[in-house]
Amino acid sequence: MFKRRSFVAGAVAAAALAASPALAQDDNFPTKSVDYVIPFGPGGESDVAARMQQPFFQKEFGQDLVISYKEGGGGAVGWSRLNGLKGDGYTVMGVNLPHIIIQPAQKNVGYKTDDIVPIYWFQFTPNAIVVPADSKFKTLQDLIDFAKKNPGRVTMAGTGKGTANQLAATQFDDLAGIKTTYVPFKGTGAAMTAVLGNQVQAEWGYTTVGAAQGDKVRLLAVAMDERHPLFPDVPTLKEKGFDMTGGAYRGIAVPKSVSEERRKTLSDMFAKINHDKDFRKKMLDAGFALIDVPYSDMQSFMDKQKKQDLSAAKDAGILK
Structure with missing residues (x-):
């Protein structure tokens, strides 16, 4: 059965309130702006989080974080091109779980999980069933x-194939004894547009969708161990008898050609942003939950995630 630990404000207090890590910069890096490629369209959680990081990056390091998009294939188009980018550390890319584990296990998407070099995981978003405010549901x-x-x-919109949303849709159908139609979109922004435009009836989105859309939408349930503090009236799926938690992790990856020293420096830089109390408040108020996985812990973290996510995908019938 697919179970993923849910992280809300209280559950991540130890990580979020830890002392800001010492920053061991190499060669006064960065001396110019850093390009931040989002492998999805604008408006989704990856984009929203990056734009929240932007001003804090400039404040801490005196350089701009320039956001661009390389969308397609639920992130696969961008990730398949990541290692072709220049390896000087001045280009980073958003990266997501379980996407980078499930996608290459399903089929040839132009990259393998071990081709991706994540250097820091900074947030988690719990799955939520979202409908328009005027929905009959x-x-x-x-x-x-x-x-x-x-x-x-x-019809249930979601972000891409081989993603947390698709895992949730498949598992929930099985647990509830129903059959819905999952409709993948290039990003959460596109999926939300479809919901608000009545192109679909509901969405497997995230708690962040409810925070961003306010009165335009209604959350029917969240896939968490306990209710999200921003939505105290929204029940968890567990409360409704479905033993199911889940969502998506988001972080930063770099091309394989980036040196070990620079990988560690970049990891420290994004960790410094993640530990800023003003940044934490913005993220939590937007429906995100903070996590803190630095480059030094990456191997053990990814080994655990690969085992867990591949098992979950097999249980959900997404993988054989």
Whole structure:
């Protein structure tokens, strides 16, 4: 059964409130702006988080963090090109879990998990079932009842294939004994546009969607161990009898050609931002949850995630 630890403000207090890490910069790096490539379209959680990091990067290091997009294939287009980028540390890319583990296990997407070099994981977003505010589905049970009577007619937007959203959609259908239709989009922004435009009936999104959209949407349930502090009236799936938690991790990756020294420097830089109390507040208020996985812990973290995510995907029927 797919279980992923949910991180909310209280659960990450130890990491978030830790003393800011010492920053061992090499050669006064950076001496110019750093390009930050998002492998999704604008408006999704990866983009929102990067734009929150932007002013703090400039404040801490005196250089701009320049955001651009290389969307397609649920992130695969960008990640397949990551190692072709210049390895001087002045280009970084957003990276996501379980995407980079599940995608290459499904098929040839132009990269393998071990081709990706993550240097820091900084946030987590729990899955949530989201509907428009005027939806006929007022509760989770409403959606389930309709889906049971109308197999396949409930369309659920989500971000890409081989993602946390697709895992959640497949697992929930199995647990609830229903059949919905998962519709992948290039990013959370595009998926939300489809929801608000009534192109789909619901979305497997994240708690951040509810924070960003406010009264335009309703969250029916969140895939967490306990309710999110921003949504005290929204039940967890566990409360409704579905033993299911999950979501997506987001972090920073660099080309393989980047030196070990610079990988550590960049990891320290993004950790410094993550430990800024003003940044933490912005992230938590936006529905994110902070985590702190530096480059020095990356191997053990990724080994654990690969085992967990591949097992979850097999349980959900996404992988054989």
